Amino acid sequence: MVNNAPFFQSMQITRKIFIFFTFLFYSLIGMAETVKTVNGKDIDSLVLDLYIQSRTQQSAAETTPDQRLSFLDELSDIYLLSTQEKAIELEKNPQIQAQIELQKRGLIAQAIASEYFASTSISEEEILSEYNNVVESSPSEEYMASHILLETQSEAIAIIAQLDDGGDFAELAKTESIGPSASAGGSLGTWFAPNQMVKPFSDAVAELNDNEYSSAPVQTEFGWHVILRENSRDSVPPTLESVSNEIRQKIMQESFQDYLDSLR
Numbered sequence: 001m002v003n004n005a006p007f008f009q010s011m012q013i014t015r016k017i018f019i020f021f022t023f024l025f026y027s028l029i030g031m032a033e034t035v036k037t038v039n040g041k042d043i044d045s046l047v048l049d050l051y052i053q054s055r056t057q058q059s060a061a062e063t064t065p066d067q068r069l070s071f072l073d074e075l076s077d078i079y080l081l082s083t084q085e086k087a088i089e090l091e092k093n094p095q096i097q098a099q100i101e102l103q104k105r106g107l108i109a110q111a112i113a114s115e116y117f118a119s120t121s122i123s124e125e126e127i128l129s130e131y132n133n134v135v136e137s138s139p140s141e142e143y144m145a146s147h148i149l150l151e152t153q154s155e156a157i158a159i160i161a162q163l164d165d166g167g168d169f170a171e172l173a174k175t176e177s178i179g180p181s182a183s184a185g186g187s188l189g190t191w192f193a194p195n196q197m198v199k200p201f202s203d204a205v206a207e208l209n210d211n212e213y214s215s216a217p218v219q220t221e222f223g224w225h226v227i228l229r230e231n232s233r234d235s236v237p238p239t240l241e242s243v244s245n246e247i248r249q250k251i252m253q254e255s256f257q258d259y260l261d262s263l264r
Helices: 015-028 045-056 065-082 085-090 094-119 124-137 153-164 169-176 199-207 240-262
Strands: 034-038 041-044 141-150 218-220 223-234
Touching: 034 045, 034 065, 041 045, 041 065, 045 065, 094 240, 124 240, 141 153, 141 169, 141 199, 153 169, 153 223, 199 218, 199 223
Parallel strands: none
Antiparallel strands: 034 041, 141 223, 218 223
């Protein structure tokens, strides 16, 4: 039932990707030295650094000398395999050439993106303006609710009839609901904003009063629901401080998308 769209979720840029782009860009423009030669092919220190990062998901500078030597041995095996006579023949394979071309273009694109992000500055005024826009467009209320999920409309109608006759909502949820919240008496267990639920469900909850259940079944992609709105409260948006980094990243992402669109 949750549509995985909580407050500010759309703002997030993966921090790991941004860090990787930045590391990659500055590695490419740094100084490299040969650390080993395999079959006449030099392995330079930047290649080793990137290999270590891909294996450990951390900066190569954080590895010990012994670990670095161990990773160099692994990388040497890769060079050994890729420089033999059979490898030279395989390199001419159109499929492999296409994969190499794709990886090359992706690497260059990542470096360009990294350079753009590193050189883009976002002002505090921009962050505050975006924060205010999101807060103003966010739902004003949050709800606590329970539901009984049924396979058919007729089953949902029968449950409503039992509730009208004094049936206990939680007990009926435990025995009749096919949803994962059945064991909890149908309770969703947490406060939610309307934009966190599929629309037919959230619309139905918004129309109810507290401690009121739906008088007609509500259909969603999951089945037929009988909904009890337990409570409601005013939404409290997160503080600017707690989401400023996410907002900054969102603005940066949108700026990069504008830059990309300008190239088309």
